[in-house]
Every structure is written in structure tokens, then in C-alpha cells.
Amino acid sequence: MEEITFGQFVIGAPGSGKTTYCFAVEQYLTAVRREYTIINLDPANENMPYSEEKIGLDINELITLEDVMQEHKLGPNGGLTFCMEFLEENYEWFEERIKSLGNKYLIFDLPGQIELYTNHFSLRNIIQKLTKSGKINLAAIHIVDGICLTDATKFISTVLLCMNASIGMEMPMIHVLNKINLLADFPRLRFRLNDFLNTEGLKYILMSEENAEKVRLERLGKGAENEYESIKKGFFLKYKGLNSSIAEIIEDYSSVSLVPFDLTDKKYMAYIIALADKATGFNYADRYSDLEQRLEYDKIIEYMSFEAADDLQEKYLDKDNEDIL
Amino acid sequence: MESKADTPDAEMTVSASQSEDKPTCIIVMGMAGSGKTTFVKRLCSYLSEKENKSYNINLDPAVIQSPFPAHIDIRDSVKYKQVMKKYQLGPNGAILTSLNLFATQFDQVIGLIEKKQGDFKHIVIDTPGQIEAFSMSASGQVITESLACSFPTVIVYVIDTVRAENPNTFLSNMLYALSIMYKTKLPLVCAFNKTDILSHEFALTWMKDFEEFEDALNSDKSYLSTLSRSMSLVLQEFYENLNSCGVSAMTGIGFDSLLESVQKGAKEYAEIFLPDIKQRMAINEAQKKEFEDKNIQEFESDKKEEEIEAKAKEESDELNNNLESMYKDFDSLLKDVNQ
Numbered sequence: 279m280e281e282i283t284f285g286q287f288v289i290g291a292p293g294s295g296k297t298t299y300c301f302a303v304e305q306y307l308t309a310v311r312r313e314y315t316i317i318n319l320d321p322a323n324e325n326m327p328y329s330e331e332k333i334g335l336d337i338n339e340l341i342t343l344e345d346v347m348q349e350h351k352l353g354p355n356g357g358l359t360f361c362m363e364f365l366e367e368n369y370e371w372f373e374e375r376i377k378s379l380g381n382k383y384l385i386f387d388l389p390g391q392i393e394l395y396t397n398h399f400s401l402r403n404i405i406q407k408l409t410k411s412g413k414i415n416l417a418a419i420h421i422v423d424g425i426c427l428t429d430a431t432k433f434i435s436t437v438l439l440c441m442n443a444s445i446g447m448e449m450p451m452i453h454v455l456n457k458i459n460l461l462a463d464f465p466r467l468r469f470r471l472n473d474f475l476n477t478e479g480l481k482y483i484l485m486s487e488e489n490a491e492k493v494r495l496e497r498l499g500k501g502a503e504n505e506y507e508s509i510k511k512g513f514f515l516k517y518k519g520l521n522s523s524i525a526e527i528i529e530d531y532s533s534v535s536l537v538p539f540d541l542t543d544k545k546y547m548a549y550i551i552a553l554a555d556k557a558t559g560f561n562y563a564d565r566y567s568d569l570e571q572r573l574e575y576d577k578i579i580e581y582m583s584f585e586a587a588d589d590l591q592e593k594y595l596d597k598d599n600e601d602i603l
Numbered sequence: 604m605e606s607k608a609d610t611p612d613a614e615m616t617v618s619a620s621q622s623e624d625k626p627t628c629i630i631v632m633g634m635a636g637s638g639k640t641t642f643v644k645r646l647c648s649y650l651s652e653k654e655n656k657s658y659n660i661n662l663d664p665a666v667i668q669s670p671f672p673a674h675i676d677i678r679d680s681v682k683y684k685q686v687m688k689k690y691q692l693g694p695n696g697a698i699l700t701s702l703n704l705f706a707t708q709f710d711q712v713i714g715l716i717e718k719k720q721g722d723f724k725h726i727v728i729d730t731p732g733q734i735e736a737f738s739m740s741a742s743g744q745v746i747t748e749s750l751a752c753s754f755p756t757v758i759v760y761v762i763d764t765v766r767a768e769n770p771n772t773f774l775s776n777m778l779y780a781l782s783i784m785y786k787t788k789l790p791l792v793c794a795f796n797k798t799d800i801l802s803h804e805f806a807l808t809w810m811k812d813f814e815e816f817e818d819a820l821n822s823d824k825s826y827l828s829t830l831s832r833s834m835s836l837v838l839q840e841f842y843e844n845l846n847s848c849g850v851s852a853m854t855g856i857g858f859d860s861l862l863e864s865v866q867k868g869a870k871e872y873a874e875i876f877l878p879d880i881k882q883r884m885a886i887n888e889a890q891k892k893e894f895e896d897k898n899i900q901e902f903e904s905d906k907k908e909e910e911i912e913a914k915a916k917e918e919s920d921e922l923n924n925n926l927e928s929m930y931k932d933f934d935s936l937l938k939d940v941n942q
Contacts, residue, residue, distance in 0.1 A: 292699065293699065298922060305926050305929065306930055306936075325691075327919070343694065355732045356635055392779065395775070397772055431785045435786040441778055494878070519840045542929070544929065572937055574941055577941070
């Protein structure tokens, strides 16, 4: 009987840290002695850090962005969608190659452009075909830049993007809030990390911003320019209803829950792997190496889901005597 | 601690009536294939027929031929292909870097526009084809905020109506428009393009009658075959406030109503976004400074190509080496991971 193959596919906008994340996964799996293969489906991936012999398939074997752009006179975006469409057309070749890689854990590095998950269906079709026909279980990992935490509306914008990716690929995703460790270099955030990650917290944040806005507008109204007396609303107040309905979404869709991540701390990598394994059922597949079995993934998930946000808050986000952003 | 932006400051106050004299800035965004560039071309010629010529700016560094007459073109100061070569970047990286370079000089652009602002009623901005390069990047943010702090600014989000007939794609586009609105905090107009091929009536129906949209989704057998109540609420709230119109960049129909929507947006800007301007200006100044600090060192120095290449490689190698050494030893991994 054919055994199931497991893996994860990773998407993320350019600059989100997607490829570095994949490299970190590679290091982790090497350390715990889990056999893996890297599959690069991002034709625009520059300077890939992966070890050559670990790359099981590279889309550049089939088609390169440069060739496409030149031959068809396309810009980088048009070229990218063309590459995806071409890959879809050659799906049989793709599936055969994947199958030939055996049962190793697959790590797919996918391109991050949003069009590929919204207006175009090639990538979604490819992944869906693979998972439906090929006895392949993949977890979806979406890397986003933690810089969105510096601003409530930027954060909401990011939540919407996460929703969009999830809907586009038609599957639940683990949304990784990356580069939290880099926020140590920023002024103190207005709100605690924990507040961003659940509905009640997010509602609290929105309410605070509304109140702050009211205060600002009142002050303006008292100033020299009395045109502002008639202006009762700012952005937060005008979109009050919209804001709170978006806050509700976080709880309604577990697919939009964000997992905070610190690349420099191994616990966080273990956490994501544990979550991915749970999502795919790898944890029941009886394939953990002797080493990896010693890691208590269930406990890690339990611990981290409670402690991760506070842990990061203390490590990077709490500051003394700093100006608030 | 009170931030500077909270204290009333007569000099920094921008009055609502003042903004009426200023040209309206239209930032055009859209995904690849939406017809954005044709749209911009049509918009420019429409405006020049209707009133004075608009002041046009091209921010797409990778476009081969600019289809509209641009007063300022990013390609004049930043050579995309050279950037790719000099910094050893792929196409994505080159777009971002080109924008970064341009953003550090953007105050000059604002200055140029302000000098001539009596001559035109609209500023039209074409953004890079790769939408995230602008909508989600630091440079895109700096540029957008600089414009929004100086002129009434409206985002026009161009949608491929033909593709949007698929309810999943429609939903995606609406969510993306929403995320742009939150990111920029500016009034947004949805322009359903290509109505010469397909009317956007279905979109209007879906926005007015939510059950019709859910029916369409159901028949599509998609992952979200039933939208949760909260998702439905989000969209309904969004539609209530949304300015949208149907256009054809090809034939020119619909541009009267587009201009009306833009004017509505400009009014919204004055009523809702303008009062917050002082705060935004203060934040923008801080962001610009940080952005410049990060980028100007790189670009102003006359580093040799090899040096730059070596430095970039060094930085990424350092990160990767750190990761490698982090995971070298299983026992320390075990210790760190198991609490």
C-alpha cells in the first residue's frame, strides 16, 4: 500500500522572510534527523540558501523567469503567472517527479505574489491536484512581516491578507508572524502582542484608537480653525462598524489565527513544526526518528499557545523609558 | 507622554478649505492583468480633454514603454536593469530597490509638484505592476504618505471585471481592496475595468444583495461555500461605504462616473482624513527619516559593484550561518525546546 507523503508549502510576500524560514526548517529537520527534500517553485527566488543535494525539484528545470520574460516580452509579474500556468500545463511531469522523491518530508518554497492566489488559479490547482490525487498531505504556511504590529490598521490590513491567502488556496493556513525579534529595534509598540492575537484584545485596541482619535478631534475643534467643529469622525470612528466586524473574524476563522515567531529561538521552530504535523497528521504516522520522538510536541503546542506572546513581549517588546510609537 | 502631534499648532494646521485649492492626487493600483496601465493612459487623456492636463507620475520601474505622458518618471532617475545588475537582484528585488531609491528623493518630487500645482486639477500616479511592491512596502508607504500629507489623495483600485465574475476572485479582490484601505487609511474607489467585455452589473448586485453573492459562492463549491456571519458583516459594512464604478479603459466609457467617484473620495478626504493629517505628518516625518537612514547610506556612497555584492552576500551568509550553528547540536535543541 502506498504510504502517504507529508510536507508543508510556504508562501509569503517578497521580504517577509519566507526563504529564510524554509532554510531554518531545513536546519531543524536535519538536527532532528527527519528526512526532507526542498522543492523550489519560485522562479524569482534569488540566492537560495539550500544545500544543492537537498533540492528535489526546481521549477527552473522546467522554465525560467528570464526566458519567459524575454520570449514573451513580459514584465516580472506577467512572467511569473506565465510560469505557474506552464507548470500547471505540465502537471503530469511535476507529479511524477514529486512521487519519485519517495516519502521524504517535502518543503515547498512557493512564490508570494498575491495575484497567484486570487486572480489566477494555477498554483491552487497544482496544490489541490497534488493533495487530492497523490496521497500527499501538506500544511499551508504563510509568512507575514511582524512589522504590521506597529500600527492597528496595518495589523488589520495584514489579517485581511491572511484571510485572502487562505481563501485563495482554499485551505486553512498557519499564518506565521515573523521577525518579532527585530521589533526590539523599534520604539515600544502601543499595544501588547497578546492583544493583537485574539478578538477581545483586538477590540480593545480598536476602542483605544477610537478614543485617542476622539481626543485629537476635540482638540482640533478647540483650535483656531472652527471648520473642524462639524467634523465628528476620523478613520477609526467612521469605520467603527467595519473595524469591529473584522475583529470578530479572527475568532470565527481559526484559519486566520496568527502565530508569533522568533527565528532565533528554537522553541518557535519546534512549535511551527508541531502545528504543521498536527495539521497534516504526521504526528500519527509513526515516522519520527528516535531523536525527534524525544521532543514533546503536544506539550510544546500547549505551552506555546499560552506563553509565546508573553514570552516575546518580555524578550523584545517591553522596554524601559522609551517613547511610545 | 503627549506626542508632538497632539498639541494644537496653528502653523501645522491644514484647513479643509485650503485643500480645495490643491490638486487631487489619484494613486492607481491594480493587480497584473487588471488593465491598470491602459486605465492610466485613458484617465490621463480623459482628464486632458475635460479640463487641464493632469500632472502624471510613473512609478513603475519595470515598464518598458510608458503609455502616458509622464512629467516625472521613476525610470529617469532609476535604471531598473542597472539596479538588477549592480545589486545582484532578481526582478522582485530590483523593483523594491528601485522604489527605495526613488522614495529617498521623494521630497523633491513633492516640491516639483507644488511649484506647478496651480496648473492642474489632478495628479495621476501609476504604480508598479507588482502590487505588493507598492501597497505593502516601506517605500510605497513613504511615497503614499508623502502625497497624502500634501494633497487630497484617493486610491483607485482597478479590477479585472471579467476575472471577478468568479465569486472567489471577486471576494479576493474586495478583501484586497479592504486591506489597501486599511494600510493607507485613504479613501478608496473600486474601478471595475473591461466593462466593454463584461458589464459589472453582477458586482453591483452582489454588493447590494448579499444572499445573491452567497448563492454564487455556493454554486462554486468553494472552500468558503458558506460565508460566516462575521465575514458577511465585514463585506456588507465595506460595501456601504464603498465608491465603485464601471469603466472601460479600452473604449473610454464610464470615466465620467469615475471622476465623480474620485471627487466623492476627495470630499471624504477633507472630511475624515484631513483632521488626522497633523498626526500623519508627524508619523510620516519619523518614518521618512528612518527609511532614509536605512537606505541612503547604501545608495549615496559610490561603492563598487563587487563591494555591494559582497556585503549583501555577507549579510545573508551571516544569518544562514547563525541558523546552521543554532541547530548543530541536538542535545541543546532538546534542552531549549522541552521546557
